[in-house]
Amino acid sequence: MNLISFDIEEWFIEKKFNGARQDKYVQYDAILSRILDLLEEKECKATFFCLGKIACDFPYVIKRIAERGHEVGCHSNKHLWLTKMTPKELRKDTKEAIMSLEDVYGQKVVSYRAPAFSIGQQNAWAIEVLAECGIERDASIFPAVRDFGGFSVFKEKTPCLVEFNGCTLKEFPICTMQIFGKEIAYSGGGYFRLFPYSLVKKTIQTSLYAMCYFHIEDFIDTPKKMMSKEEYEIYFKEHGYFINRLKRYVKSNIGTGDCFNKMNHLVSECSFISLASADRQISWDLVNKVII
Numbered sequence: 001m002n003l004i005s006f007d008i009e010e011w012f013i014e015k016k017f018n019g020a021r022q023d024k025y026v027q028y029d030a031i032l033s034r035i036l037d038l039l040e041e042k043e044c045k046a047t048f049f050c051l052g053k054i055a056c057d058f059p060y061v062i063k064r065i066a067e068r069g070h071e072v073g074c075h076s077n078k079h080l081w082l083t084k085m086t087p088k089e090l091r092k093d094t095k096e097a098i099m100s101l102e103d104v105y106g107q108k109v110v111s112y113r114a115p116a117f118s119i120g121q122q123n124a125w126a127i128e129v130l131a132e133c134g135i136e137r138d139a140s141i142f143p144a145v146r147d148f149g150g151f152s153v154f155k156e157k158t159p160c161l162v163e164f165n166g167c168t169l170k171e172f173p174i175c176t177m178q179i180f181g182k183e184i185a186y187s188g189g190g191y192f193r194l195f196p197y198s199l200v201k202k203t204i205q206t207s208l209y210a211m212c213y214f215h216i217e218d219f220i221d222t223p224k225k226m227m228s229k230e231e232y233e234i235y236f237k238e239h240g241y242f243i244n245r246l247k248r249y250v251k252s253n254i255g256t257g258d259c260f261n262k263m264n265h266l267v268s269e270c271s272f273i274s275l276a277s278a279d280r281q282i283s284w285d286l287v288n289k290v291i292i
């Protein structure tokens with residue numbers, strides 16, 4: 001079973017941090033069109049995890065996704081890391097996001113992905129808060145070490161149930177492969193752009209489960225500038241040392257020129273479904289339950 005997902009946030013990030021440049025919106029709109037056309041051509045339905053703020057400020061983006069029959073999920077309201085929130089703040093953020101998204105989408109929003117995969121052992125209470133807000137499916141667990149977020153002690157490799165304090169969600173973890181004994185993601189973001197297409201395809205084709213994830217930024221092939229110290233600190237809420245900014249710069253630019261082509265090949269050679277349709281195919285009484 002292969003799932004494909006997109007995190008939709010760039011319009012809001014541009015407005016909040018970079019001054020709402022019209023040419024950027026035109027670029028994001030064009031990339032979204034290419035993605036939607038490609039998915040339609042391949043008869044593939046995806047899950048688009050969208051910010052509540054996109055539904056408020058750019059409702060046409062949500063409408064375009066929904067009109068093509070894709071699932072709209074929630075990617076928080078304002079793209080703040082869950083590790084920086086209290087349970088009360090997460091409850092408010094999630095409720096606001098769901099309300100705004102459902103208003104435009106016209107259907108229930110029950111799938112969720114945390115910004116930067118920011119659900120880990122230290123804030124496992126997020127599972128309870130999300131369940132209370134009406135979320136049923138989660139795709140926030142990244143079972144490997146990463147700069148932000150990550151849940152490296154999580155061992156399930158396929159869809160499972162996660163429970164915290166008696167509340168349960170259907171979990172669709174990010175998939176990893178072992179390289180030199182380390183669990184490394186391969187099916188989205190910078191990892192997908194960095195690894196050779198043949199390796200990604202072979203791993204997906206020989207796995208029982210894969211979860212691909214993309215951002216609009218993955219497909220922008222004009223080089224992004226290195227963030228200033230101030231920009232970095234406002235956005236990532238950590239010290240903007242040169243080395244941190246350099247790492248981010250390399251990660252955000254690597255392989256972007258070829259990413260759309262790679263995705264095109266992948267959806268041509270493997271079949272992908274949304275979380276909603278995977279949910280219908282899984283016998284949930286047979287999967288493992290992880291109490292976190």
Ligand SMILES: [Zn+2]
Nearest residue numbers: 007009115116
């Ligand atoms: Zn995001």
